[in-house]
Amino acid sequence: xxxxxxxxxNEAIAWGLVESGGEVITSYPGTPSSEILPAxxxxxxxxxxxxxxxxxxxxxxxxxxxxxxxxxxxxxxxIMKQVGLNVAADALLSSAYTGCRGGFVIVSADDPGPYSSxxxxxxxFFAMFAKVPVLDPATPAExxxxxxxxxxLSERFQIPVILRPSLRVCHSRQTIALGRETRTSQPADxxxxxxxxxxxxxFRLQLHRELNEKLTAIARETAVLEAFTRFRDGDGRxxxxxxxxxxxxxxDWAASHGFRPPLLHIGVPFPIEPSLLADFTGRYDAVxxxxxxxxxxxxxxxxxxxxxxxxxxxxxAEGEISGEVLEGVLGxxxxxxxxxxxxxxxxxxxxxxxxxxxxxCPHRNSFHALRRAMPKAIYAGDIGCYxxxxxxxxxxxxxxxxxxxxxxxxxxxxxxxDGQNMPVAATIGDSTFFHSGLPQLANAVYNNHRVVxxxxxxxxxxxxxxxxxxSAGRKADDTTGQPISIESAVRGCGVRHIxxxxxxxxxxxxxxxxxxxxxxxxxxxxxxxxxxQHACVLNDPAAGIARKVPIEWVEEKCTRCKICVRNFxxxxxxxxxKAGIRVDYRICAECGQCVNVCPSGALIARVAPEDPxxxxx
Amino acid sequence: xxxxxxxxxxxxxxxxxxxxxxxxxxxxxxxxxxxxxxxxMSQRGGSVFSSLKIGxxxxxxxxxxxxxxxxxxxxxxxxxxxxxxxxxxxxxxNSSNLSPAQAEWVKSNHPTAFLYNADADALxxxxxxxxxxxxxxxxxxxxxxxxxxxxxxxxxxxxxKPRFYQDNQAAFLxxxxxx
Numbered sequence: 001x002x003x004x005x006x007x008x009x010n011e012a013i014a015w016g017l018v019e020s021g022g023e024v025i026t027s028y029p030g031t032p033s034s035e036i037l038p039a040x041x042x043x044x045x046x047x048x049x050x051x052x053x054x055x056x057x058x059x060x061x062x063x064x065x066x067x068x069x070x071x072x073x074x075x076x077x078x079i080m081k082q083v084g085l086n087v088a089a090d091a092l093l094s095s096a097y098t099g100c101r102g103g104f105v106i107v108s109a110d111d112p113g114p115y116s117s118x119x120x121x122x123x124x125f126f127a128m129f130a131k132v133p134v135l136d137p138a139t140p141a142e143x144x145x146x147x148x149x150x151x152x153l154s155e156r157f158q159i160p161v162i163l164r165p166s167l168r169v170c171h172s173r174q175t176i177a178l179g180r181e182t183r184t185s186q187p188a189d190x191x192x193x194x195x196x197x198x199x200x201x202x203f204r205l206q207l208h209r210e211l212n213e214k215l216t217a218i219a220r221e222t223a224v225l226e227a228f229t230r231f232r233d234g235d236g237r238x239x240x241x242x243x244x245x246x247x248x249x250x251x252d253w254a255a256s257h258g259f260r261p262p263l264l265h266i267g268v269p270f271p272i273e274p275s276l277l278a279d280f281t282g283r284y285d286a287v288x289x290x291x292x293x294x295x296x297x298x299x300x301x302x303x304x305x306x307x308x309x310x311x312x313x314x315x316x317a318e319g320e321i322s323g324e325v326l327e328g329v330l331g332x333x334x335x336x337x338x339x340x341x342x343x344x345x346x347x348x349x350x351x352x353x354x355x356x357x358x359x360x361c362p363h364r365n366s367f368h369a370l371r372r373a374m375p376k377a378i379y380a381g382d383i384g385c386y387x388x389x390x391x392x393x394x395x396x397x398x399x400x401x402x403x404x405x406x407x408x409x410x411x412x413x414x415x416x417x418d419g420q421n422m423p424v425a426a427t428i429g430d431s432t433f434f435h436s437g438l439p440q441l442a443n444a445v446y447n448n449h450r451v452v453x454x455x456x457x458x459x460x461x462x463x464x465x466x467x468x469x470x471s472a473g474r475k476a477d478d479t480t481g482q483p484i485s486i487e488s489a490v491r492g493c494g495v496r497h498i499x500x501x502x503x504x505x506x507x508x509x510x511x512x513x514x515x516x517x518x519x520x521x522x523x524x525x526x527x528x529x530x531x532x533q534h535a536c537v538l539n540d541p542a543a544g545i546a547r548k549v550p551i552e553w554v555e556e557k558c559t560r561c562k563i564c565v566r567n568f569x570x571x572x573x574x575x576x577x578k579a580g581i582r583v584d585y586r587i588c589a590e591c592g593q594c595v596n597v598c599p600s601g602a603l604i605a606r607v608a609p610e611d612p613x614x615x616x617x
Numbered sequence: 618x619x620x621x622x623x624x625x626x627x628x629x630x631x632x633x634x635x636x637x638x639x640x641x642x643x644x645x646x647x648x649x650x651x652x653x654x655x656x657x658m659s660q661r662g663g664s665v666f667s668s669l670k671i672g673x674x675x676x677x678x679x680x681x682x683x684x685x686x687x688x689x690x691x692x693x694x695x696x697x698x699x700x701x702x703x704x705x706x707x708x709x710x711n712s713s714n715l716s717p718a719q720a721e722w723v724k725s726n727h728p729t730a731f732l733y734n735a736d737a738d739a740l741x742x743x744x745x746x747x748x749x750x751x752x753x754x755x756x757x758x759x760x761x762x763x764x765x766x767x768x769x770x771x772x773x774x775x776x777x778k779p780r781f782y783q784d785n786q787a788a789f790l791x792x793x794x795x796x
Contacts, residue, residue, distance in 0.1 A: 006644045006652070115655070139651075139676065172677035173640055173652040248676025255675075256683065323680035324700070339682070343700070347722035350693050353627050355663030586736060586745045587629055 002177035009140035009169040012176055013107060014039030016147025018049050021183030022077045022105070024069035025053045026062035028435065029464035030081030031116035032170035033109035037079055038465075041477045049182045055467055055476045058401075058435040059084035063091045063106070067160070070104035071197060072190040075151055075183070077105040082123050083400070084108070087436070093130045095160050097207040098196055099214075102186060103155035105147065106132075110166040112293040112320040118383075118400065120318060122294035123164040128270045131211055133218050134162040135228070136244040136269050136291075140174040146267065149227060157214045166292050167320070168245045219271035228267035229276065234260040238334055239284035241277070243269050243297055246290040249326055261334060269296050277301050288314060288333045292321060308333060357388045359572040360545050360589030362534035363456055365503035367394035368568055368597065370425055370454060373513035377423035377452075380408040382437075384429035385463040386456050391569045395427065402436030404428045409440070409449040423517060425452040430486060431461040434470045438489065444527040445494040450520035452513065453495075453529045457486055458536040466539045490529045497528035504534055506596050537589055549592025550606040553581045558602035568597045618648060619672035620763040621683050625698050626690030628665050631749040634776075635688070636667040638753075642764045642772035643671045653677040664694055671763045686762070690749055692719065702727070709756045711735045711748060731756060738793070747788035754789040766790075 007015070014036050017025055027037040037053055044051040052069075056062035059080040066078040078088070085092065085108045092106070108123035127134035135150055137143040143165050154161040195203045222228045234254075239262035242250050247265045254260040264280045266272065269291065281287045281301060289298040289309035298309040308314035315321065315329050331338055357364045367389040370379065381387055381395030382404035389395040397407050404426035415422035428437050433455050444451060461467040468474035473483025490498050497519040501512040509532065516528035537544030551572075558580045565575045572588035573581055581602070594603045622639065626632040636652055643650040651674055654667040668679050682703045689695035692715035695708065702708065708727045712720060713736035723730050733755045739748035750773075757766050770786060777785050787793050 006640050006650060168653060168677055171654055173650070173654075174677070175644060175649055245676060245678065248674075249678045251675035252678070253680065256680070323678050323683075326678075327680055344722075344726045346696055346699075347716075347719045349696055349719070352697070353664050353691075353693065355628075358629075585740070 003180060004175055004177050006173050007140055007144075007176045007178075008035060008039075008173050009137075009143045009165055009171065010035035010109075011039040012140040012144035012174075013147050013163065013165065015043050015178055016144045017077050017105070018043045018047055018051060019179055019182050020103070020148045020151040021049075021075045021185065022151070023051055023074045023185060024066055024076040025051055025079070026056045026066045026077075027054075027079035028056055028059045028062050028084055029461055029467045030084050030109075031464060032111055032165075032167045033079055033081045033084075033107065034464040034467070035170075036107060037476060047180065047182050050185060053476055057470065059087040060091060063088035063095075067091065067095055067100065067104060069188075070100035070102040070160075071098075072188040073101045073186050074188060075103040075155070075186070077107060079107040080109070081117065082108050082110045082121050082126075083117055083119060085123055085126055086121075087401070089126070089130075092126070092132070092160070096130045096132045096211055097204055098199065099158040099207075099211075100154065100160055101158060101191070103151035104160045105150045105154060106160055106162045108162055108164055109170050110164055110293065112166055115167060118398070120293045122292070122296060123162060124269045124291075124296045125294045127162045127164070128296060131215060132160050132162055133215070133222075133268060134164050134270050136164050136166075136267060137169055138245050138247045138265070138267075140169060140172060141176045142267070143169050144176055144178070145227060153218065153222075157218055159211070159214050159218075164244075166244055215271040218268075219273040222268040223273035223276045230263075230265040231280070232263055234262040236261055236334065237285040238262075239264065239280060239287050240330075241266060241280060241287060241289045241297060243267070243291040246292065246321060246326070249321075249323065250290065250330070253326065253330055257336075259334070261330075266297055270300075272297065272300050274300070274302065278303070281306060286333070288329070290315065290321065290326070290329070293318075354391065355388055356391055356569060356571045357385065358538055358589070359570055359587055360537040360591035360593070361385070362458060362503045362532065362537070362544070363389060364392070364568060364570065365506060365509065365534075365593055366427070366454065366456055366532040367392045369503060369506060369509035369513055370394055370427070371567070373510045374423050374425050374452065374517055377425045378408075378411050380404040380411060380424060380426045382426070382428040382432050384432050384456075384461075386427060386429055389427060392567060401432050402428070402440055405437055405440035405444060405451070405453055408451040408453070409444055409447070412449060412451050421521075423452070425454060425513075425517075427454045427456060429461075430455060430457040430459070430469050430471055431467070433486065434484070434489075438493065441490065441495065441527070441529075442493045448526050450525060451527055452516045452520060453527060454513070455486055455490070455529060455531045457531050457533045458539070459533075460536045460539045462536045462539060466536075486531055490531070495527055495529050497525070498531070499529075500531040500533055502534050503532045504593065506593075537591065545589055545591045547592070548590040549595065550590050551583050551588060551592065551594060552604050552606040553583050554602045554604055555580055557600050559600050561599065564594050564598055564603060568594060570594055573603075618763055619674075620669075620685050621679065622669040622671070622686045622688065623666060623679065623684045623698055623701050624668070624688045624690065625664070625666040625694040626749075627694060628663055630665075630690040631746060632665045632667050632690060635690070635749045635753065636669065637776055638769065638772050639669050641775055642768045643669070645771055645775070646764050646768050648763060649673055651677040653679075664697070666694070666698065686756075686760070688752070688756075690752065695723070705729070707731065707760050709752060709760070711752050713737060729760075731759060739788070742788075742793045744784060744788065747785060750785055750788040751791065754791050
């Protein structure tokens, strides 16, 4: 009997990786891909498979670890979000030429919208650029099937294969029938062949020729495989080509409208057999191409005279194709009347709730301290929960992982050139620091850039779902690894001024930042580092908030200065305008930190003698 | 059977929990199901929504004017999603933060809307996290769901730790002191 369960797309991919005999599986967390590796670890237990699964330090490292195993003949996979593929790009492009021996699957999860990323970039485009095949599943069930097919394809053609699930595949759930027969392990057997694995430019030309031949063969083969390529005729003379999640959306739209336009589903958007597209466009009066996010299939249509899509503006050139967008696009393409809308004017609404640092979050204290210690500074921020320091006006730039330190150096230099001394502070989390902050810090020391670097160490990678921190030395599967102390890494880079402080001790944190800035200003000074150490209150509530302090707002004392909401920006403190402040007890973490922030003593610790938490103090 | 449900709220209110409860109930009653949920940055106190499509569908995505049941765990998160409600679809709203003017607007534009201050009940019994179950339970008194109360309780038993089951069950069934 088939094992059926409701599975997240990411879990379905994980099951496929383990069931197919993936033996070395690496990842760096990033939305929407983060749930895959933890699921791999769960399923390897369930399926009794021998799998090495690791959170690597960054995507480039993850890519190389997995590829190395594939060179040795093991099936292996590396998992990341789409911008992570940028980090791994150098290795990806070269690996297309060298190929692999064991099946090698790169899962690169896209984020059209974008909802949790700095770009809407399309991994399918990257696949085309790198010249590797890419599979684009439409549903969680298809993601499971494609994961298995990706290994087959990769191993048979000895080529890396990208599996590109988009957000609505990663984070949707569906009932899936699972197989349980795991593939037998292949013994490690690296066959020395310098002309391939260490190819010099002369041999690279030959490898490129072989790569092109592989792609031609793959296009021909996948064009006739039903799992990847499906055509059905339908109503009318206007056809739709759809890839990924759009295929299912077109079918749902058709079912609810009782009108089924002809549909060609493309599961392998690169490489595509040219005649596949030409035959379809030749058959109908007009063709609409629906895909996320870039016009990858559309651009491979040689003759686009009857083709609509992102390129001619029929589909918006940016953004996720939501149900609402698709309804409009299909309606216009098929010449249907737009549905009548009679929307009543909405009542007066509060401003929409923005994402914010959690109540009790130690980063809030660090940012508050930073603004107090270096009020005139430019604040170069980074990527993680603490990007939300933007709400506290303590994050002025966010570019890519590690760029806080990189941009800080350039910002400071720009003013220094003009004879001005602009204070600049970089804020970066513990995981991001190891991911791509180390080379930046080494550069700051080597070239003597006088910036303050604040490392926000909450002992966990919080934003992406509580992956263990390198400094804590716990590994992906909860076994013990060798911890690396942030302080010793910073010292190893040659930084001469390092302070570690608990940001819950606000005066000490402010003092540490002032001293760090002073060091950057000394004649013999240089870059300075402050490490803010306090546990994430979501991950470790007991350590994060060791003593609970219930809060009360005292109306008479409040001057309505709103520092607690505007500067400290705790979501549990609600701005009620002239009426003052309301404590939202549903979400207040009772961290007590706002007591130290209110200048007029209007936020006080509520005395509740019967409360056992208070008696502890 | 086809039913589409949208659940909105803010991070920490149990939007994902309620989603899990409903897709588990659908699975256990042998209905095909697609569920879609938001992860990542929005979970940090921002607007969160999830959706369920129960019955034969080909994608997890929602279209405007198709949702049968719109559940708002935070009243401010109701209005952004009203476009998804189909004509005659039902609104189920935790009304703790709803202003009188907003409540009036909802009632006049959606006569079948069910507004209930589930937070008040939840805070009174000292369990602020169960307001989502209280709200769903009150809906079952008066509105249609793809499954029965018993099937929800079966799903609840599957997904919560045994030590929480009794409190959760009481919240869903409204078996706690009301005043």
